[in-house]
Amino acid sequence: MKKHSRLNWDFKSTALALALGFGLVACSDDDDQPPIVESNTIVDVASDNTQFSTLVAAVDQAGLVATLSSDGPFTVFAPTNDAFGEFLSDNNLSAEQLLGDPNLELILTYHVVGSSVSSSEVSPGRVNTVADFPFFVSESPNGTLWINGSARIINTDIQASNGIIHVLDYVITPPTQNIAEIATSLAEGEEPEFTQLVAALVRADLVDAFIGGFDDDLTVFAPTDAAFEALYEALDVNGVDEIELELLTNVLLYHVVPARAFSQDLREGASLPTLLEGQNLTVDLANLRINESGLVPSLLNVHATNGVIHVIDSVLLPE
Secondary structure, three states: OOOOOOOOOOHHHHHHHHHHHHHHHHHOOOOOOOOOOOOOOHHHHHHOOHHHHHHHHHHHHOOOHHHHOOOOOEEEEEEOHHHHHHHHHHOOOOHHHHHOOOOHHHHHHOOEEOOOOOHHHOOOEEEEOOOOOEEEEEEOOOOOEEEOOOEEEEEEEEEEOOEEEEEEOOOOOOOOOOHHHHHHHHHOOOOOOOHHHHHHHHHOOOHHHHOOOOOOOEEEEEEOHHHHHHHHHHHOOOOHHHOOHHHHHHHHHOOEEOOOOOHHHOOOOOEEEOOOOOOEEEEEOOOOEEOOEEEOHHHOOEEEOOEEEEEEOOOOOOO
């Protein structure tokens, strides 16, 4: 929000000054003064809208006011105050910590596209940002548009003199780890998860297949450790080392779709090709399942540089 300076003028002095000023203008023969043009840049529009006060404060803190007040054109996907509040809560951050984050400029510019993009031009797929990191648009079955599977576009086409604002209900951030790094970091965390998946990938020599960047699009349905333990019991083995290598490799490849598919991209009854040639997965949105394995609602759309991870509660077995 714009700050208003306090008024400490003497009323009579002010009235006299205004009267004198009016008289001087009225008597002046100089009528060639250029008209004052009211500014209506993206920064101005956002500043005049109370739901963007946190965004405006962040833009100011990051030193981006001049940039977003320039000719552009720009398209800003703008998180509301509530969006920032939810993001801060989810990440155990305070507003002060966010404003002091050395990556604040990167976070903000990740919401900006260096051209004018109307809502009719926003479509599923990759979008390059001025942060030099892409984000990814998905369309849910009901037609709602999402970014990176986490932020919903809730309002569109707010016009400014140098571009357009579309409104988000969450803050988006560029992923910094690939799929292999995410799985490994979780396996080594305080509450380890995916230890068995990582062990299986290592044994099958598939770790390198999940190291990549934004040009590598994969979707991994990642079984939990409990899911692997159930598999070991079903196969009557003690761990991944006792599973025949070709079978283990095929099972792992069967969990990978060669596309970046967020949960919003999935469609009821769809057949998804996998890296295991000739073997597809079936989507059951009604029951939130892939084949007979349940998707874990709280662990969908884990975004990586080279794709997306959805966590499942049982290991998928190819025919």
